[in-house]
Amino acid sequence: LTDDETLTYLHSCISTKRHPVATPETPAYLDAFLTDDDFQGGLLPRLGGQYLRTLSVRAYPTTSCPGLLDRLNELGISYRWVCRYLPLDKEDARKAVTTVRKRWFAKRKGVMALLKEAITREPSLLEDPDAAAKSVDADAALAILGGDYASIGYFTPTVTLMDADPDRLANRVREVEGAINRAGFVCKVEDVNAVEAWIGSLPGQAYADLRRPLVSSLNLCDMMPMSAIWPGPTINAHLSAECQKRGHPGLQPALLVTRTAGTTPFRFDLHQGDVGHTMIVGPTGSGKSVLLNTLAMQWLRYPEAQVFYFDKGASSRASTLLVGGQFYVLGGDQSELAFQPLAQIDAPDDRAWAQEWVQDIVAAEGVPITPPVKDEIWSGLRNLAEGPRDQRTLTLLAATIQDQAVKAALTPYTLSGPYGHLLDANQNALKPAAWQTFEMAELMASKSALAPVLTYIFRSLERRFDGRPTLLVLDEAWLFLDQGAFAAKIREWLKTLRKFNVAVVFATQSLADVARSSIAPALIESCPTRIFLPNPDAQTPQITALYQDFGLNPQQVRIIANATPKREYYYQATSGNRLFELADELLIAGRRRAHGGQGHAAQAELEQP
Secondary structure, X not given: OOHHHHHHHHHHHOOOOOOOOOOOOOOOOHHHOOOOOOEEOOOOOEEOOEEEEEEEEEEOOOOOOOOOOHHHHHOOOOOEEEEEEEEOOHHHHHHHHHHHHHHHHHOOOOHHHHHHHHHHOOOOOOOOHHHHHHHHHHHHHHHHHHOOOOOEEEEEEEEEEEEOOHHHHHHHHXXXXXXXXXXXXXXXXXXXXXXXXXXXXXXXXXXXXXXXXEEEHHHHHHHOOOOOOOOOOOEOHHHHHHHHHOOOOOOOEOXXXXXXXXXXXXXXXXXXXXXXXXXXXXXOOOOHHXXXXXXXXXXXXXXXXXXXEXXXXXXXXXXXXXXXXXXXEOOOOOOOOOOOOOOOOOOHHHHHHHHHHHHHHHHHOOOOOOHHHHHHHHHHHHHHHOOOHHHOOHHHHHHHOOOHHHHHHHHHHOOOOOOHHHHOOOOOOOOOOOEXXXXXXXXXXXXXXXXXXXXXXXXXXXXXXXXXXXXXXXOOOHHHHOOHHHHHHHHHHHHHHHHHOEEEEEEEOOHHHHHHOOOHHHHHHHOOEEEEOOOOOOOOHHXXXXXXXXXXXXXHHHHHHHOOOOOEEEEEOOOOEEEEEOOOHHHHHHHHHHHOOOHHHHHHHHHOO
């Protein structure tokens, strides 16, 4: 811990207020700036406006196992669990254990049994079995010490609860007491010893609270709170730092809070460090669209956030309309979006890009790209760049090119061809917006127009990557992985967009699509966050092998196979793993009963101007 973190922790131990504590520039004693609450002793102590209850352990189970008290993690209440351990060196431990051994050994036989032995000179067969067993335990402890297998020390576990309402506090105390007792302990709610027990739980207090039996370090490890349910990050440290650079002070929260088993919520975040690239994989009908829309809508909580969503099947249409975004249908009769890819070719960089873009179109039509063809295209672009902006169209480019093969290759993309309504406008209909969705179902049916349109959209979006928190969603990512040019662009994005504060989210229905891709290693390495949707077939040998290639172990594959479709999701990241749910199923069911089948009518109403 840093100095500030240490002071913040120490302050939390003796205060009901929760806030960071900074290290003073001038050194000062801790009591001068850590204490901000009064403490009142008695049978029911008070700290500030909160009542205190401390629970101690009076008796322990005969054996222990790892995570012996993990059931405390499942309680839906807050508490302070402290394990104080005062280790002894080997010689002091040997003396302490020997003293205990002698005491229990002497208790094996009562006074009458000893008198009978003295009179009859025969050993008594009647012994106290409990004392004999504890004497044997002491012998075992000496053997452990002698073999240097473990150490011995004084152990004092306490659980402290606070609440302003004494009745509510009593109910919570009963919950904790029951959980500890069910683990095989004998728990004591302190009253006369309440003040000493609480003081003994504070850092640095080694002498308060005399409840400190001798315990080996092996048993200590089993009883310490070494594990807990991972709740996820409270804040997004990366976006907090980036937003502060752009003039937005304050801490940015995690993307969303989800439900999980037990009572500990899960704070979901895409970022691992400064990398937010995420892969979402799961069979159709398992809840992928709901998850993508939820992530996208929650992304708008960050200052200056923007979302670019490549959709298939219009699953994001309602979300886009609800947030006031722009929903574009690419291709088809409903397409309202027309592009002017050559609008900015007066700039050298854009003219060089346009050269490559036009060459790709010509090559796709079967025209060999020879040096004369390159010169012809470059000459045409240079002539257009000298003219007015509204005349930089593919129709005029085709008119200026003398090579008939190139002219014929460009004709389908002009107003005289089937794709001119997409790529041959005299102005660009794609305007900046915080949320833009591109529906690609119709465009995917036009194989020839797919690459030119998406390549230009990618180019346009790259101009918008200026450091603002940006979420780029690629639904049905197999479309991009199957195309060599798009796969190369995705590989480039994975390596470079992190620097521009862009998180790329890939969603696909099959792990095999990713595994067969030429950029599979880049996808696996560059997407530290992965979300797996429920898959009942996950434990079949062929599919299990695919999951194992993504770093999942058999237990994780079993979780995915047994998860509930359209409800649960498995989160895998370098920071932790968690099975979570997005929403309250009872709330969703209530909405369905209230609105019935009015969903499509409500969406149509949203689309009205």
